[in-house]
Structure formats: C-alpha cells, structure tokens
Amino acid sequence: MSARQRAPIDSDRSSLETDDRPVVRILGTHGVPANYGGFETAAEKVGLHLLAAGWRVIVYCQVDGSGEITYDEWHGLERVNVPVSVPGWRGTSLFDLKCVRHVSQFDDLCLVFGYNTGIFNTWQRLKGIPMVINMDGIEWSRSRWGFTRQAILYINERFSAAVGNHLIADHPAIEKYLWTRAPKRKVTMIAYGADEVLEADPAPVRALGLEPGGYLTLICRPIPENSILELVQGFSAKPRSQKLVILGNYDPQGDEYHRQVMEAASEDVLFVGAIFDPAIVQPLRFHSALYMHGHTVGGTNPSLVEALGAGNAVLAHDNVYNRWTAGAGQSYFTTADDVEAALDEILESPDRLAEMSGAARERYLSGLTWYQIGEQYRILLDRYLPKNVKKIRNGRR
Numbered sequence: 001m002s003a004r005q006r007a008p009i010d011s012d013r014s015s016l017e018t019d020d021r022p023v024v025r026i027l028g029t030h031g032v033p034a035n036y037g038g039f040e041t042a043a044e045k046v047g048l049h050l051l052a053a054g055w056r057v058i059v060y061c062q063v064d065g066s067g068e069i070t071y072d073e074w075h076g077l078e079r080v081n082v083p084v085s086v087p088g089w090r091g092t093s094l095f096d097l098k099c100v101r102h103v104s105q106f107d108d109l110c111l112v113f114g115y116n117t118g119i120f121n122t123w124q125r126l127k128g129i130p131m132v133i134n135m136d137g138i139e140w141s142r143s144r145w146g147f148t149r150q151a152i153l154y155i156n157e158r159f160s161a162a163v164g165n166h167l168i169a170d171h172p173a174i175e176k177y178l179w180t181r182a183p184k185r186k187v188t189m190i191a192y193g194a195d196e197v198l199e200a201d202p203a204p205v206r207a208l209g210l211e212p213g214g215y216l217t218l219i220c221r222p223i224p225e226n227s228i229l230e231l232v233q234g235f236s237a238k239p240r241s242q243k244l245v246i247l248g249n250y251d252p253q254g255d256e257y258h259r260q261v262m263e264a265a266s267e268d269v270l271f272v273g274a275i276f277d278p279a280i281v282q283p284l285r286f287h288s289a290l291y292m293h294g295h296t297v298g299g300t301n302p303s304l305v306e307a308l309g310a311g312n313a314v315l316a317h318d319n320v321y322n323r324w325t326a327g328a329g330q331s332y333f334t335t336a337d338d339v340e341a342a343l344d345e346i347l348e349s350p351d352r353l354a355e356m357s358g359a360a361r362e363r364y365l366s367g368l369t370w371y372q373i374g375e376q377y378r379i380l381l382d383r384y385l386p387k388n389v390k391k392i393r394n395g396r397r
Contacts, residue, residue: 019056021054021055021056022054022055022056022109022382022385023055023056023057023058023108023109024050024055024056024057024058024108024109024110024111024381025058025059025060025103025106025108025109025110025111026043026046026047026057026058026059026060026110026111026112026113027060027096027099027100027103027110027111027112027113027117028043028096028112028113028114028116028117028134029042029043029059029060029113029114030061030062031043031059031060031061031062031063031079031081032044032047032059032061032074032075032077032079033074033075035276037302038192038302039113039114039134039136041302042113042134042192042193042373043059043113044077045193045370045373045374046111046370046373046374046377047059047077048075048076048077048374049370049371049373049374049375049377049378050374050377050378050381051075051076051077053374053378055378056078057076057077057078058077058078058079058080058108059077059078059079059080060079060080060082060099060102060103061079061080061081061082062082062084062091062092062095063081063082063083063084064083064084064085065083065084065085066083066085067083068083069081069082069083069098069102070083080099080102082095082098082099082102084098089149092116093116096116096117096120097117097120099117100117100120100121100123100124101123103124103129104123104124104127104129106129107127107128107129107386108129108386109129109130109131109132109381109384109385109386110124110129110130110131110132111131111132111134111377111381112131112132112133112134112160112164113134113136114133114134114135114136115133115135115136115153115156115157115159115160115161116153116156117156117160118155118156118157118158118159118160118161118163119155119156119159121133121159121160121163121164122159122163124163125163125164125165130165130384130385130386131163131164131165131166131384132164132165132166132167132168132380132381132384133160133164133166133167133168134167134168134170134190135157135160135161135167135168135169135174135178136170136299157181158181161178161181161182162182164182164186165186165384166186166187166188166380166383166384167181167182167186167187167188168187168188168189168190168380169187169188169189169190169299170189170190170191170192170299170300171189171191171298171299171300171321171324171325172189172324173299173320173321173324174189174299175187175188175189188376188380190373190376190377190380191300191305191325191367191368191373192299192300192301192302192305192368192373193305193368193369193370193372193373193374194302194305194306194308194309194364194368194369194370195306195309195370196309196310196361196364196365196369197282197285197286197309197310197311199286200282200283200285200286200287200310201283202283202287203283204279204280204283204284205283205284205287208245208270208272208284209270210243210245210270210287212287213287213288213289214241214242214243214289215242215243215244215245215270215288215289216235216242216243216244216245216288216289216290216291216292217244217245217246217247217284217285217288217290217291217292217307217312218231218244218245218246218247218291218292218293218294219246219247219248219281219285219291219303220247220248220293220294220295220303221248222248222249222250222255222257222258222261223257224257225295225296225297226294226295226296227294227295227296227317228246228261228294229257229260229261229264229336230294230333230335230336230339231292231294231315231333231336231339232244232246232261232264232265232269233264233336233339233340234333234335234336234337234338234339234340234342234343235266235268235269235292235339235340235343236264236265236266236268236269237336237340238340239266239268240266240268240343240347241347242268242289242347243268243269243270244265244268244269244270244292245270245272245284245288246269246270246271246272247272247273247274247275247281247284248271248273248274249273249274250262250271282310285306285307285310285312286310286311288310288312289313289347289353290312290313290314290315290343290346290347290353290356291304291307291310291312291313291314291315292315292316292339293307293314293315293316293317293322293326294316294317295316295317295321295322296317296319297321298321299321300321300324300325300368301321301322301325304316304322304325304326305325305364305368307360308325308326308360308361308363308364308368309364309368309369310360311357311358311360311361311364312357312360313330313331313346313352313353313356313357313360314326314330314331314356314360315330315331315332315333315339315342315343315346316330316331316332316333317332317333317334318332318333318334318338325363325368326360326363327359327360327362327363328359329355329356329358329359329360329362329363330356330359330360331345331346331356
C-alpha cells in the first residue's frame with residue numbers, strides 16, 4: 001500500500017499528493033485566526049499544537065457572502081472558507097450544515113467544538129466518520145436564549161451525546177453532568193487554556209488614563225448571570241483608591257440591566273466599551289491589581305483562565321466552576337456585601353495581593369497552559385484516528 005493520499009487544499013481532487021500525517025478537521029467555530037470568542041481561540045491553539053506535533057489540520061471557517069467554498073492556509077492551518085449570507089444564529093446554523101455536508105465527503109477524524117450541530121452530526125456517524133465533540137457548558141439551560149433556542153440547544157445536546165464517539169468536558173462539574181448523557185468511558189475532561197503573560201507594555205493602559213496597579217478589571221458579557229450589578233455595588237459602596245475598569249457594550253437606554261449597573265456605579269467606575277484587541281486587553285489584564293469574575297454558570301471560563309495566566313489576583317463568584325478553576329488561593333463572593341468586605345481586606349494589603357497573584361500563576365501552570373491542553377487533545381484524538389491511518393503511522397503499509 002502506498003503512502004496515504006489526500007486532497008490538496010484547493011478544490012481540484014483529481015490532483016492528489018502523498019501525505020502520511022494524521023488528519024483532523026475542526027468544526028463548530030467561526031474559524032481561524034481567532035477573533036470571536038473562546039471556541040475560536042481553542043481551535044486556533046489546539047490546531048497549531050497538533051500542527052507542530054506533525055498533524056495535518058483543516059479548520060472550517062465562516063465568511064460573509066455567497067458563492068463557492070474557497071481554500072487557503074493560515075500559519076500552516078488549512079482553511080475551508082464557507083460563505084454564508086444569512087445573519088445571526090440562523091446563519092451560523094446554515095454554516096454548520098454546509099460544513100457537515102463538506103466534511104462528510106472524507107473519512108477524516110473530526111473535532112467538533114460545541115453541540116450546535118448535534119442533529120447534523122448524525123450524518124457523519126451514519127457514514128462511520130469518527131467524531132470527538134467538545135460539549136461546552138450546559139448552554140441550553142441559560143435563560144437568556146429564550147424558550148425556542150433553549151429547546152433547539154437541548155435537542156442538539158442529546159444528539160451530540162449520542163452520535164459523538166467521544167465527548168470532552170471542560171470542567172469536572174460538566175464531566176459529571178455528561179455522565180447523565182453518556183457512559184463515563186465516553187467522556188474526558190480537558191479544561192480551557194490561556195497564554196502566559198509575563199510582561200506587557202503599559203502604554204495602552206496609560207492611554208486609557210490609568211496607571212499600572214491602580215485599577216481593577218471586569219471583562220464579560222453584560223448580562224445578569226455574570227453578577228455585574230453585585231460587583232459594581234460592592235465596589236461602589238465607598239470611595240476607593242483604585243478604579244474599576246469595565247469592558248463591554250452597555251446600553252442604558254435600551255437595556256434595563258445595563259441601566260441598573262451604570263446607575264449603581266460610583267465615579268471610580270470606568271466603562272471603556274468593548275475592547276477585543278489583544279494588544280490592549282493583555283496589558284489591561286497584566287497591569288490590573290485584581291480581576292473581578294462574576295460568572296455563575298458554565299465550565300472553565302476562558303476569561304478567568306486568561307486572568308490566571310496574567311498573574312491576576314481574582315475575586316470570583318462562589319460556585320463550583322470558579323473555585324475549581326481559580327483555586328483556593330483566591331477570594332470569592334456571593335452578595336454585594338461580600339464584594340465590599342473582600343475588597344476592603346484585599347486592596348489594603350499589598351502582601352495579600354502578591355500572595356493571590358502568586359497563587360494564580362501556580363494554578364495556571366498546574367494544568368491550564370495551552371501546551372498542556374494541546375497535549376491532552378492530541379492524546380485523545382490519536383485514539384480515534386481511522387484504522388488505515390494508524391497502520392500507515394505504525395509502518396504497516
């Protein structure tokens with residue numbers, strides 16, 4: 001048997017080139033480079049790790065417009081660019097359907113991020129295409145989606161749990177939840193990773209009128225389940241020597257919750273809008289005296305892991321998700337009064353802040369680096385490579 005053949009990245013399948021590398025196709029994200037959210041970052045980081053480990057990595061990317069699928073590369077990752085002209089979640093569903101139709105032409109291992117494609121993935125399972133699915137958090141339970149989308153997500157979750165060859169949970173609590181959906185042997189816990197930040201230019205911080213170490217950060221979607229109101233109330237209960245910098249788009253005229261948050265804010269709270277540029281966000285994190293994290297649901301939250309990677313002291317909502325992720329060395333709250341009391345203690349003690357910062361870095365290095373996460377993905381995915389690929393890799397041609 002000759003070396004394994006594969007189609008090139010362009011659409012001309014008549015021209016084949018030999019390639020012995022194991023192949024993985026990544027679906028379920030908006031694609032690479034990451035500029036949208038946590039799953040895109042995971043696809044990018046895990047994809048680059050697998051590429052460096054000798055894999056051929058193909059990532060499906062959503063692009064605006066219409067027409068034919070196109071092919072190109074980014075930093076060695078092969079991109080299948082799927083055009084979609086429909087906006088919103090309906091467009092995302094159409095993109096997912098097109099991806100599944102395309103990927104089903106091949107027998108390559110699929111790594112799927114999220115269970116939005118659960119019903120569609122049934123087609124891959126019927127064709128015998130191996131799939132490892134990262135099941136995200138318990139997305140269907142979030143009230144902000146509304147009944148219709150909750151129902152769609154719930155159904156897709158059940159389908160993904162059934163048709164996936166293996167399921168990934170990003171947190172031990174999510175792993176236990178998935179045991180109610182699939183056999184334990186079919187579930188593996190792999191957390192979310194982050195880059196370590198050991199230094200950062202203070203210029204972007206000063207451009208916002210801030211001084212390194214003179215402010216706290218709060219970076220999240222402005223919705224009630226992220227406890228923003230409690231954090232702002234606790235911080236604003238008295239004058240502070242530090243500022244609180246809040247990232248995100250707030251519309252007090254159109255959103256009642258946003259109005260409540262902004263009305264509760266003291267003059268020491270700064271709303272700087274949504275900032276996605278890593279060249280600004282990373283320095284903001286690194287030079288922050290403390291990171292405030294109010295998420296009440298979900299698994300291993302990307303923003304929290306990124307704070308740990310930057311060595312931030314953390315004040316987080318007290319729940320099983322945050323306590324496992326941030327560890328025992330950080331501080332936790334439930335109410336606005338808890339926030340006020342914690343800040344009174346922490347911000348007046350440089351030693352306490354330094355202790356929490358050191359604990360954050362220790363927790364990050366204990367299993368949340370992208371190299372550690374990437375290796376766990378590689379080991380798991382290797383188990384589900386098609387048998388003919390394993391034979392080639394073992395030299396039995």
